[in-house]
Every structure is written in C-alpha cells, then in structure tokens.
Amino acid sequence: MGLEILIAAVKALTVILMVLSLAGVLGWVERKGSALIQDRIGANRASIFGFAGAGLVNTMMADPLKFLTKEDVIPTGVDKLLHTLAPCVNLFPVIVAFAAVPFGDTVEIAGRTIQLQAVQLNVGVLFVLAMASLGVYGVVLGGWASNNRFSLLGGIRGSAQMISYELGMGLSVVVVVMTFGTLDLQEIVRAQGHMIGGILPGWGVFYQPVAFVLFFIAGIAETKRVPFDLPEGESELVSGYFTEYSGIKYLMFFMTDFAEIAVISALVSTFFFGGWQVPFLGDDGFHFGSTSMALPKLIVVLLQLASFMVKVLFFCWFQIMVRWTMPRLRYDQLMRFGWKGMLPVSLLNLVVTAVVIVAFQEWRV
Amino acid sequence: MADNATILATLQSRFTSGIERSDIYRDDASVTIAPEQLLDVARFARQEASLSFDLLLDVTAVDYLGQQARFEVVHHLYSTKHHHRLRLKTRVLEKEPIVDSVVPVWVGANWLERETFDMYGVRFRGHPDLRRIYMYEEFQGHPLRKDYPKERRQPLIGPGSPQGNYQPAIPEIPGLTHVEGLLGAELMRVQLGPSHPATHGTVRILLDLDGETIVNADVQVGYLHRGFEKECESGFYYQAIPYTDRLNYSSAILCNVGYCMAVEKLFGAEVPPRCQFIRVIGGEIARIADHLLCVGATALELNAFTPFLYALQARELIWDLVNAMCGARVTSNFVRIGGVSADLPAGFADQCRAAFKRLLELVEDTEGLLLENPIFRARMEGVGVMSAERLIEYGVTGPLLRAAGVDLDLRRAQPYLVYDQLDFDVPLGTQGDNMDRFLVRLAEMRQSVRIVEQCLKMIPDGPIDIDDPALRFPGKGRVYGRMEELINQFKLVTEGQKPPPGEVYVGTESANGEIGYFLVSDGTGKPYKCRARTPSFSNTQPLAELVRGRLLADMVPTFDMINMIGGECDR
Numbered sequence: 001m002g003l004e005i006l007i008a009a010v011k012a013l014t015v016i017l018m019v020l021s022l023a024g025v026l027g028w029v030e031r032k033g034s035a036l037i038q039d040r041i042g043a044n045r046a047s048i049f050g051f052a053g054a055g056l057v058n059t060m061m062a063d064p065l066k067f068l069t070k071e072d073v074i075p076t077g078v079d080k081l082l083h084t085l086a087p088c089v090n091l092f093p094v095i096v097a098f099a100a101v102p103f104g105d106t107v108e109i110a111g112r113t114i115q116l117q118a119v120q121l122n123v124g125v126l127f128v129l130a131m132a133s134l135g136v137y138g139v140v141l142g143g144w145a146s147n148n149r150f151s152l153l154g155g156i157r158g159s160a161q162m163i164s165y166e167l168g169m170g171l172s173v174v175v176v177v178m179t180f181g182t183l184d185l186q187e188i189v190r191a192q193g194h195m196i197g198g199i200l201p202g203w204g205v206f207y208q209p210v211a212f213v214l215f216f217i218a219g220i221a222e223t224k225r226v227p228f229d230l231p232e233g234e235s236e237l238v239s240g241y242f243t244e245y246s247g248i249k250y251l252m253f254f255m256t257d258f259a260e261i262a263v264i265s266a267l268v269s270t271f272f273f274g275g276w277q278v279p280f281l282g283d284d285g286f287h288f289g290s291t292s293m294a295l296p297k298l299i300v301v302l303l304q305l306a307s308f309m310v311k312v313l314f315f316c317w318f319q320i321m322v323r324w325t326m327p328r329l330r331y332d333q334l335m336r337f338g339w340k341g342m343l344p345v346s347l348l349n350l351v352v353t354a355v356v357i358v359a360f361q362e363w364r365v
Numbered sequence: 366m367a368d369n370a371t372i373l374a375t376l377q378s379r380f381t382s383g384i385e386r387s388d389i390y391r392d393d394a395s396v397t398i399a400p401e402q403l404l405d406v407a408r409f410a411r412q413e414a415s416l417s418f419d420l421l422l423d424v425t426a427v428d429y430l431g432q433q434a435r436f437e438v439v440h441h442l443y444s445t446k447h448h449h450r451l452r453l454k455t456r457v458l459e460k461e462p463i464v465d466s467v468v469p470v471w472v473g474a475n476w477l478e479r480e481t482f483d484m485y486g487v488r489f490r491g492h493p494d495l496r497r498i499y500m501y502e503e504f505q506g507h508p509l510r511k512d513y514p515k516e517r518r519q520p521l522i523g524p525g526s527p528q529g530n531y532q533p534a535i536p537e538i539p540g541l542t543h544v545e546g547l548l549g550a551e552l553m554r555v556q557l558g559p560s561h562p563a564t565h566g567t568v569r570i571l572l573d574l575d576g577e578t579i580v581n582a583d584v585q586v587g588y589l590h591r592g593f594e595k596e597c598e599s600g601f602y603y604q605a606i607p608y609t610d611r612l613n614y615s616s617a618i619l620c621n622v623g624y625c626m627a628v629e630k631l632f633g634a635e636v637p638p639r640c641q642f643i644r645v646i647g648g649e650i651a652r653i654a655d656h657l658l659c660v661g662a663t664a665l666e667l668n669a670f671t672p673f674l675y676a677l678q679a680r681e682l683i684w685d686l687v688n689a690m691c692g693a694r695v696t697s698n699f700v701r702i703g704g705v706s707a708d709l710p711a712g713f714a715d716q717c718r719a720a721f722k723r724l725l726e727l728v729e730d731t732e733g734l735l736l737e738n739p740i741f742r743a744r745m746e747g748v749g750v751m752s753a754e755r756l757i758e759y760g761v762t763g764p765l766l767r768a769a770g771v772d773l774d775l776r777r778a779q780p781y782l783v784y785d786q787l788d789f790d791v792p793l794g795t796q797g798d799n800m801d802r803f804l805v806r807l808a809e810m811r812q813s814v815r816i817v818e819q820c821l822k823m824i825p826d827g828p829i830d831i832d833d834p835a836l837r838f839p840g841k842g843r844v845y846g847r848m849e850e851l852i853n854q855f856k857l858v859t860e861g862q863k864p865p866p867g868e869v870y871v872g873t874e875s876a877n878g879e880i881g882y883f884l885v886s887d888g889t890g891k892p893y894k895c896r897a898r899t900p901s902f903s904n905t906q907p908l909a910e911l912v913r914g915r916l917l918a919d920m921v922p923t924f925d926m927i928n929m930i931g932g933e934c935d936r
Contacts, residue, residue, distance in 0.1 A: 034671075038671050038674040039675075150555070153574075153917070157577075227668075230918075235665075235666040236917055238561065324671050325734060326669065326738070327669040327735070328668035328918075329740055329744075330744060330916060331916055333740075
C-alpha cells in the first residue's frame with residue numbers, strides 16, 4: 001500500500017514538474033522564437049558569470065526570481081481574498097488536467113505494471129474538458145476582483161469567449177470519442193497504434209481531420225492566445241483581467257498561459273497524433289511490413305516518451321508561430337466565428353461521423 | 366483656380382460695406398472684415414461656386430497689445446476644388462473680445478475656436494462647447510496674450526484643493542449626456558489615457574460604453590502642450606527651427622522645411638535649386654519614416670507584433686540616412702533659413718539606393734504579413750468610415766482625406782520647391798475606411814522612394830545657401846578667418862534676421878496633411894506671431910464621430926490611422 005502511494009506521488013510530481021518546466025521552457029522559446037521571426041537576438045541578459053549560452057536554464061531561473069522579488073501590489077478597494085484566489089484558481093485546473101494525459105505506455109518494474117499516466121481515469125476525456133472549463137473562473141475572478149474597469153471588461157470577454165469555444169471543443173472531442181469508442185485517454189492512444197494500409201499511422205487526424213482543425217482552433221481560443229487574446233487585448237484593455245496583478249501573482253497568470261499551451265498541445269497529440277505512439281513501433285520493436293527490428297522494452301518505452309515530447313513541443317512551437325504572425329480578432333468577429341462558423345461545422349462533422357459509423361460498422365477503429 | 370485679385374473682387378462686390386481692408390502681400394490674399402459680417406462672409410466664401418472655400422484650415426488670433434481693437438481673429442481658408450487660399454481677419458475690442466463662431470459653416474472650427482479661446486480669451490458666440498482645450502480648467506489667464514509673461518508658472522492644482530491631491534475637473538460635456546444602454550443598464554465610463562497603451566500620443570479619451578459599444582466619446586488633447594508659439598515668439602526666427610523639429614518628431618525635416626519656407630517668404634527670397642532638391646530629398650525621407658511608424662504601430666496595436674518590428678527596422682535605415690545628411694537622427698534640425706545645414710555627403714546617392722532596396726524588401730514583408738491576412742482585413746475594412754465631404758468639413762487633410770478619394774496633395778495642387786519637375790503619383794483610396802488609409806500610406810512610401818531617386822539623378826551642382834548676408838549665416842570656415850563675415854555672423858546671432866513687416870502663410874504637405882505656418886513680422890528679429898497649423902490637430906477632431914456606435918476595439922485602428930502625433934497636435 002505504501003509503495004502504491006509512493007508510485008502515485010512520484011507520478012504526480014513528475015507531471016507537475018513536467019508542466020511547470022515546460023511552461024518555463026516555453027517562456028524562453030517564446031522569446032527566442034519571436035526574436036527569430038523578428039530579426040532580433042532576443043533574451044540574452046540572463047547569464048551566469050557572463051556565460052549567456054545556457055540562456056534557457058538561466059532564463060528559467062531568472063524569470064521566477066525576478067517575479068518573486070517584486071512587490072506584490074494589491075490595489076485599494078479590492079476583495080483581497082478573491083484577488084489572491086484568482087491566479088491560483090487559474091493555474092490549478094491546468095496542471096490538474098495534465099494528470100489524465102498518458103505520456104507513455106506501461107512499464108514493468110520488479111514485476112509491477114506501472115501506467116505512464118498520473119491517474120488512470122476511464123472518463124479521462126470528461127475530466128480534461130471539465131478542468132479546461134474551470135479555467136474560466138480564474139479569469140472571471142481576476143477581472144471582477146481587481147476593481148478596474150479594464151479588468152472587468154477583460155473578465156467578461158474571457159468568460160464569454162471560453163464558454164463559446166468550449167462548445168466547439170467539446171463537439172470535436174465527442175467525434176473523437178465516437179471514433180475510438182472510449183473515454184479513456186490511454187485507450188484512445190492505444191487505438192491509434194495500428195497502420196492504415198500499412199503506410200499511414202492510424203492517428204486520429206487521418207480519421208477526423210476536421211475535428212483536428214476545430215479542436216486546435218478552439219484550443220488556442222481556450223488558452224486565450226493570439227488571435228483570440230481579447231481578454232488581455234493590451235491595446236484596448238491594458239492587460240485585461242490581470243492588469244492589476246504584479247509579482248508572483250502575475251507570474252502565475254503568465255505560467256497558466258504557457259501551461260495551457262502545453263496542455264492543448266498534449267491533448268492534440270493524444271487525440272489526433274497518437275500520443276506516445278511511434279509509427280511502425282510495436283511493443284517489441286519496429287515492424288515494416290514483413291521485416292522487423294527487435295528492440296529491448298526499455299528502448300521502446302523511451303522512444304515512446306520521446307515521441308510524446310516531440311509532438312507536444314512541436315504543437316507548442318506551432319502555437320508560438322501563430323502568436324507572432326497573427327493580429328487580434330474583434331469581439332463580435334470572435335463570437336461570430338465561434339457560433340456561426342465553428343459550431344455548425346462541428347455539428348455537421350458529428351452528424352456525418354455518426355452516420356458513417358452506423359452505416360459501416362466495420363470502419364470503427 | 367481664381368487668382369487672388371479675382372477672389373478679393375468677388376468678395377468686395379458682394380460685401381460692399383463689411384470689408385474694411387483687402388490686400389495681397391507676397392501672393393497671400395487677405396481681407397479684414399467687420400465682426401458682425403464674419404458669419405455672412407464665411408457662408409458666402411464657402412457657398413459661392415467661384416470661391417467654394419470648403420476647407421477651414423486654421424483659426425487663430427493675433428494680439429496687438431496696446432491697440433483698442435486688440436485681437437485680430439484670423440481664419441485661413443482653402444478650396445479643395447479650386448486650390449486657392451484666403452485669409453479672413455476680424456478685429457475685436459479688448460473690452461469685449463467676442464466674435465461669431467463659424468462652427469455652423471465648418472464643423473472643424475470647433476476645436477480651433479476652443480484653442481483660440483484658451484490661448485487668447487477671445488469668445489465665440491454660438492460655439493457649442495467653448496471649453497479650454499490645452500490648459501486645464503483651473504488655469505488663470507490666457508497664455509498667448511502678449512501681457513502674459515512667459516516665465517509665469519501656475520501650480521497644477523485647482524483652487525481650494527489641497528496640494529498633492531489634484532483631482533482634475535471633469536466638466537459637463539454636451540456630447541456626453543447620460544443615456545441608458547440597450548437593456549436599460551447604466552453606461553460604463555472608461556478613461557482611455559492619458560497613459561494607456563493605445564494612446565501613444567498622450568491623449569485622454571473619455572468613453573461611455575454600453576457593453577463594448579461606444580455610445581459617446583470625448584477626445585481631450587493637450588497633455589503635450591509646451592507653448593510652441595510662445596517659445597517661438599520669444600526667440601529669433603532662426604531659434605524656432607529646433608522647436609519645429611519637435612512638432613512632428615517622426616518626420617522632423619518636413620516641419621523644418623515648412624517653417625523655413627515661411628520665413629523666406631517673409632523676406633521674399635528663394636533658395637538655390639540645389640538646396641531645393643536637398644530639402645525635397647530630406648522631406649521625402651522623413652515622410653517615409655513617418656508612414657513606416659504609422660503603418661507599423663497600427664499593426665502593433667492589432668497585436669501583429671512582427672510587422673511592427675519589420676517597419677521599425679526599415680525606419681532604422683531611414684534614420685541612418687538622416688544621420689548621414691545632418692548628423693542627427695530624429696530631431697534633426699536640418700533646414701536653415703535660406704539654406705540647409707550641410708550639403709549631401711559624398712556617396713549619399715549610393716547609400717540611399719542601398720537603403721531603399723532593403724527598405725522596400727522590409728515593406729513587402731510587412732505587407733505580406735498583413736494585407737492577405739483575413740483577420741487584419743476584417744479589423745480594418747469598413748471601420749472608421751467617413752465621407753469625403755464630412756472629412757473636409759472637419760478640416761482633415763493628408764492621407765486620411767486622400768483615402769476617401771479626394772485628390773488633394775499640396776505637392777501636386779500647389780507645387781512648391783521642385784515638386785513640379787518631379788514625376789510621382791498621388792495614391793487615392795475609394796472607401797475612406799482604415800484599410801484605404803493603410804494602403805494609401807504604403808503607396809505613398811513607394812512614391813517617396815521614387816521622388817528621392819529622381820532627385821538624386823536630377824540634383825544640380827551649385828550653392829546650397831542663399832547668397833544674402835541679411836538672411837543666411839556665413840559658413841563657419843569664413844567666420845573664423847575674415848572680418849566681414851565675423852561681423853555679419855555676430856549681427857545675425859545677436860539680432861536675428863529681420864524680415865520686413867508683413868504676414869505670410871505657407872502650407873506644405875507634411876506626412877499627415879497640410880502643415881501651415883502663419884508668421885506675422887513687425888520688422889524685428891523675433892516673430893510677432895508664429896502660428897503652426899498642424900494636421901494632427903485637425904485630423905484628431907473627427908475621432909469621436911468616427912468611433913461613435915462602434916466597438917471599443919475599433920477605436921484602436923481608427924486612432925492609429927489618424928496617426929495623431931502628440932507634439933504636433935498639442936504644440
């Protein structure tokens with residue numbers, strides 16, 4: 001029993017550290033990536049003994065240190081409890097959502113089978129969606145508790161936007177659930193292990209390309225990033241719902257932003273790109289048609305872990321690329337796009353998928 | 366185009382008694398009219414087909430301290446149809462400085478009259494909203510009056526309010542009546558600025574929001590007012606040039622050129638051809654810098670950060686060129702009365718061509734990220750639309766007006782310097798929305814590049830300064846070694862250039878529209894009146910009307926496309 005708890009604790013810690021360090025890495029990647037796009041050098045000041053080469057590590061340490069040592073300003077006339085609660089409420093669900101995401105298959109250590117997933121939930125999809133919805137409370141609280149009209153507007157925008165885009169997100173996930181016939185994220189990933197016609201990996205994106213596009217767009221909207229960063233909208237609303245935050249609380253909002261990118265990337269990989277699956281890689285090694293290459297189990301697991309990380313990092317990078325090339329939508333355009341564009345398309349996608357599944361039972365994965 | 370004599374004759378035949386004096390000085394037609402006739406003359410000048418002065422450029426006053434009819438209210442008119450100008454002057458008494466407001470004729474007179482009231486204390490009968498515009502409500506006196514000492518300081522506190530706890534008075538604003546929102550909800554009053562990311566010229570915009578919809582707006586300028594006119598009037602003519610730099614600091618040379626041309630016009634002098642070419646080159650380079658900033662900042666405000674940095678990278682190339690011309694980058698203080706500070710450096714033409722090549726690449730990158738982007742188009746198209754007639758009524762000039770399809774570019778309409786020898790197009794828009802304004806600016810940059818390239822080919826050899834010791838400082842090299850020049854230099858520095866008494870107005874096409882200088886000389890070395898008619902001031906005025914009924918987010922691109930330069934607007 002004690003060992004079980006220990007294993008669970010180690011897994012939970014791994015996930016938390018993974019999310020947080022991923023957020024830190026993304027902070028650096030965003031700076032360096034934007035600099036690359038914009039013909040700049042980017043962050044080069046955080047150095048130890050003049051050695052700026054380890055910019056990633058240095059920035060990851062320097063950023064939190066800077067925020068930790070800054071004054072934490074609480075404006076007059078605000079509800080202190082709610083004001084403090086908001087960033088926590090914002091960050092918590094994102095990290096928790098990661099718990100259900102499988103980052104590898106099972107490993108066997110000393111006769112014990114361990115799932116490479118913090119929590120094995122048979123309703124993982126629902127859990128992830130529920131956690132994504134909880135994020136809206138942080139935004140609303142932050143906007144409401146700040147006693148600032150710009151923050152309030154940002155909070156209102158944020159809640160309206162997140163609720164609207166959850167529909168499109170949910171419907172596109174429903175389609176995935178229908179395709180794979182399970183709500184368990186690990187099962188969804190396992191179902192993507194086969195090859196279509198021996199050449200194409202059986203990833204969700206090849207079964208549900210429309211759902212992939214919808215989910216990814218809705219995901220960017222959920223993370224409130226450009227072109228959907230209206231709740232922040234700094235040219236109109238200064239900083240939106242976190243205008244009145246400073247110091248470590250600001251950092252928490254900041255981290256949420258990056259952690260959300262990581263979660264969305266992980267979910268996209270899980271639903272549509274086979275999660276930890278590596279094409280042609282089975283439990284015992286690579287299989288290319290008739291030829292095969294045997295690999296030890298440990299190598300296979302490591303390859304799968306790497307595969308998951310590469311996919312997640314790719315989608316993080318992709319989101320950062322989008323961030324630095326797109327302008328921002330306007331409130332009414334955003335709503336129109338969500339309700340009149342994404343919702344009908346995802347409904348249509350749902351109906352078509354249902355019809356196809358009923359008509360051709362054997363197509364079911 | 367009617368010549369000045371015809372304009373005056375038309376007015377005189379209509380108003381036999383009201384016109385007290387009419388004259389033509391240095392090609393400027395002006396009439397002095399009785400105060401009670403002002404509104405009638407204004408209406409006639411606007412409606413009469415052969416005059417059709419539809420654009421009110423400027424309203425200001427001249428303070429003749431000591432005379433019984435102390436204030437002379439001056440209106441500058443322009444006809445976008447016939448491209449001619451007229452100056453209306455009205456004398457009012459010191460005891461009772463009241464004159465009719467011309468807001469019923471030109472809406473754009475609103476802010477201009479408020480400014481005149483603020484600065485001189487002249488009141489306008491029938492003005493809808495005669496508040497101070499630059500100074501704060503508690504300010505005592507009128508700063509541009511000749512008996513207001515330049516050195517007098519006033520604390521920035523209201524009477525009765527304890528020091529350090531200044532609460533600005535929020536006056537009742539006629540436009541901002543309290544109405545109920547769509548669902549009977551109370552409106553939300555939001556203050557954009559003076560310190561807000563989108564108001565990069567220090568301006569305060571009071572907004573009444575119903576949800577996100579702007580119900581009412583009041584634009585309050587003046588946060589960057591630093592007394593341009595007062596400073597100019599207290600120094601010699603040549604000392605005002607650096608102040609003109611700081612009007613539109615993103616295209617300083619264009620402001621220099623206009624001012625120096627106005628002083629030269631007071632003298633009746635003309636600079637040599639090489640100097641004219643250099644001024645055109647400098648001016649067009651500055652115009653590119655201004656448009657780059659405007660285009661880039663608009664992208665930035667719509668959160669397209671990357672094009673902004675591309676545009677600024679291109680602007681850096683422009684600053685390098687300005688640096689090569691005069692050793693300074695932003696506020697360059699390049700143009701001199703009767704010349705320019707330095708001849709073009711060796712190899713400048715090649716440097717220019719290399720810079721332009723890279724610049725055009727960067728502009729293409731900027732365009733590539735924006736023009737085909739559906740989000741950018743959706744944000745810009747159909748936003749901030751105003752008809753050409755209404756814009757003219759507001760006194761708007763420059764790219765804003767051309768985007769609405771009005772072919773008014775002073776470089777073409779009233780060519781000055783060597784613009785009549787150059788081959789360039791005047792880009793026009795069709796819709797008058799923000800997208801058109803954006804495209805017009807992009808196209809104008811390319812035309813400016815074309816102009817500079819032509820100038821570099823055509824520029825003749827010769828002197829860059831007027832050979833007139835009364836006007837132009839002798840070169841430093843000669844001052845150090847020769848007696849005559851030393852005395853000449855000494856006299857000019859200590860007494861200034863002394864133009865003959867008279868008054869002139871010179872309007873030139875700056876990056877944002879017509880920048881005009883109205884100079885009154887009393888024969889001394891200091892300008893009796895030095896007035897800058899700046900495009901940003903008139904262009905910012907329609908902002909409230911442009912955004913009314915639109916969403917809060919539409920404020921941002923509209924304000925950016927107006928391109929209010931704080932220094933220029935607030936002077």
